[in-house]
Amino acid sequence: MRKRPVRFLIALALAAVFAFPIWFMASSAFKAEVEIQAIPMHFIPWDFQGWAQFRLAAEIAPMWTYFANSWLYAMCHVVVTVFFGALAGFGFAKYRFPGRTLLFLAVLSTIMVPFQVLVVPLFIEMKAFGWENSYAGLLIPGMMNAFGVFMMRQYASDLPEELLEAARVDGASEFRIFLQIALPLLLPALASLAIIMFIWSWGAFLWPLVIVQDKALNVLSVGLATYTQPYLGQPMWGAAMAASTVATIPIAILFVFFQRYFVKGLTAAAVKG
Amino acid sequence: MRFHYKWWGLIFVLPAVGFFVAFNVFPMMFGLYLSFTDYDLLSPPIWVGLDNFVNLWSDRLFRQALLNTLVFVAGATVPVWVLSLAAALVFDQTFRGRDWLKAAFFLPVLPPVAVVAVVWRLLLHPNGVVTSLTGGWWGITEIRWLADAVLAPFSMIAVHDWAVIPFFMMIWLAGLAAIPPEFREAAAIDGAGPIRTFWYVDMPQLRSTAVLVAALSSIGAFQTFALQYVLPNDAGGPANSTMVLALLVLKYGFQYFRMGDAAAISVVMFGMIMTVTLAQLWFNRRA
Numbered sequence: 001m002r003k004r005p006v007r008f009l010i011a012l013a014l015a016a017v018f019a020f021p022i023w024f025m026a027s028s029a030f031k032a033e034v035e036i037q038a039i040p041m042h043f044i045p046w047d048f049q050g051w052a053q054f055r056l057a058a059e060i061a062p063m064w065t066y067f068a069n070s071w072l073y074a075m076c077h078v079v080v081t082v083f084f085g086a087l088a089g090f091g092f093a094k095y096r097f098p099g100r101t102l103l104f105l106a107v108l109s110t111i112m113v114p115f116q117v118l119v120v121p122l123f124i125e126m127k128a129f130g131w132e133n134s135y136a137g138l139l140i141p142g143m144m145n146a147f148g149v150f151m152m153r154q155y156a157s158d159l160p161e162e163l164l165e166a167a168r169v170d171g172a173s174e175f176r177i178f179l180q181i182a183l184p185l186l187l188p189a190l191a192s193l194a195i196i197m198f199i200w201s202w203g204a205f206l207w208p209l210v211i212v213q214d215k216a217l218n219v220l221s222v223g224l225a226t227y228t229q230p231y232l233g234q235p236m237w238g239a240a241m242a243a244s245t246v247a248t249i250p251i252a253i254l255f256v257f258f259q260r261y262f263v264k265g266l267t268a269a270a271v272k273g
Numbered sequence: 274m275r276f277h278y279k280w281w282g283l284i285f286v287l288p289a290v291g292f293f294v295a296f297n298v299f300p301m302m303f304g305l306y307l308s309f310t311d312y313d314l315l316s317p318p319i320w321v322g323l324d325n326f327v328n329l330w331s332d333r334l335f336r337q338a339l340l341n342t343l344v345f346v347a348g349a350t351v352p353v354w355v356l357s358l359a360a361a362l363v364f365d366q367t368f369r370g371r372d373w374l375k376a377a378f379f380l381p382v383l384p385p386v387a388v389v390a391v392v393w394r395l396l397l398h399p400n401g402v403v404t405s406l407t408g409g410w411w412g413i414t415e416i417r418w419l420a421d422a423v424l425a426p427f428s429m430i431a432v433h434d435w436a437v438i439p440f441f442m443m444i445w446l447a448g449l450a451a452i453p454p455e456f457r458e459a460a461a462i463d464g465a466g467p468i469r470t471f472w473y474v475d476m477p478q479l480r481s482t483a484v485l486v487a488a489l490s491s492i493g494a495f496q497t498f499a500l501q502y503v504l505p506n507d508a509g510g511p512a513n514s515t516m517v518l519a520l521l522v523l524k525y526g527f528q529y530f531r532m533g534d535a536a537a538i539s540v541v542m543f544g545m546i547m548t549v550t551l552a553q554l555w556f557n558r559r560a
Binding site: 175 | 281282304495
């Protein structure tokens with residue numbers, strides 16, 4: 001490998017500028033409140049606080065409840081989109097039933113409508129259902145993502161027809177063909193979709209903000225805003241950085257362990273969506 | 274009569290389709306209807322025709338939000354396009370330590386947007402770290418990045434660009450990786466330097482990537498609101514300098530309960546985003 005020192009230095013500068021705020025966040029979570037605002041900044045905590053800021057963050061707001069709600073929110077989105085997305089994608093790819101094109105276009109059109117446009121009418125719909133400020137209202141409306149159907153249709157259409165036909169001749173029911181033949185073959189695609197859906201739903205902000213008023217139902221993204229406000233007259237930046245770190249860790253773990261899927265999945269989502 | 278297996282396809286797609294009808298298609302239609310009404314959630318909607326749209330045009334706050342959004346979109350598209358391409362060209366070729374530096378560069382993609390906003394709110398504190406790193410050289414100790422109505426919109430753009438550039442770099446890298454290496458080798462044999470190779474060999478091959486980056490970055494920017502909601506002391510402030518369309522939807526809808534006006538703004542937003550999508554399709558067809 002060529003060393004290319006100039007390129008290395010440019011890349012180093014770029015990486016430093018872009019990674020700096022993340023380092024600042026993570027290191028500040030272990031600093032005392034006065035040290036966070038120290039100028040010039042301390043790159044490493046001089047007065048290491050251990051988990052104190054994390055405990056404080058959980059004390060001034062129900063951070064772990066927020067965290068659990070974020071998990072619940074993300075998991076609902078992942079599971080429902082992956083399973084029903086695969087089922088519908090398989091249906092669209094491998095069966096020629098009347099109305100197929102029309103229904104698929106209807107699904108596709110929902111990808112083009114940004115959520116910001118739906119938020120007002122959807123809120124009114126939830127109010128009519130009596131789902132306002134409840135888990136049902138928080139979790140159900142976004143649970144199924146049209147991108148999942150679109151992506152799974154692409155992968156399912158590559159499945160060999162002969163394989164399905166052979167199972168059919170053997171007397172397998174269509175649902176069994178889906179479960180025992182299609183799903184196992186789609187596994188890598190399902191994994192990418194699961195990662196994409198987790199990232200998208202973990203960071204969700206707008207819908208949880210609008211539909212939930214109760215603190216106990218808040219997700220971490222929305223709960224975070226609490227920490228930017230002074231608590232008992234004192235700024236709580238240490239707690240804010242600790243909570244921010246907690247909110248970043250699940251995605252960071254995905255990135256570390258599934259780096260290739262992560263980047264591939266996200267670029268594929270961008271290119272195909 | 275035998276139940277033909279093709280009907281199973283319909284059964285398989287029905288749960289998803291039913292879901293989209295209930296939570297996407299219906300609200301879409303309902304929102305369009307609402308945009309032609311006055312509705313405060315208490316008394317039934319009153320049909321007012323195009324009044325909401327006409328009123329928006331004379332609504333100063335709406336016009337400011339529209340302008341702010343367009344400025345934000347420009348700031349979140351052009352610099353992002355150029356800088357993410359430049360970064361991709363840096364990381365495209367192998368050199369010592371590339372994988373580690375690329376991973377570090379990619380870090381801003383990880384935190385959710387709310388985290389980005391909270392962390393930058395601290396970084397951009399008037400006497401904070403960013404002030405000491407920029408103004409500090411000239412002895413300036415206080416810069417009101419977020420509390421100054423002139424500066425705040427640009428702070429939003431800078432934070433947004435920081436957060437999305439690494440993502441778009443990955444898309445450029447995928448585009449660059451798809452160019453057959455023989456093309457560059459042939460250009461090198463013909464005596465083309467790096468700049469000419471980039472311009473005449475890489476760029477034509479990157480055409481659809483270029484359109485994609487432009488489209489995705491502007492579509493994302495049209496929908497922006499979380500930064501403007503969390504970063505300033507009051508959402509959309511100071512003095513409405515960071516009030517964007519999506520934020521105005523929330524303000525009119527959930528603060529003033531003017532659902533008809535909020536829905537009308539949504540329809541305008543949708544129209545603008547649709548225009549970008551159609552432009553993207555048109556550019557790709559020509560390519």
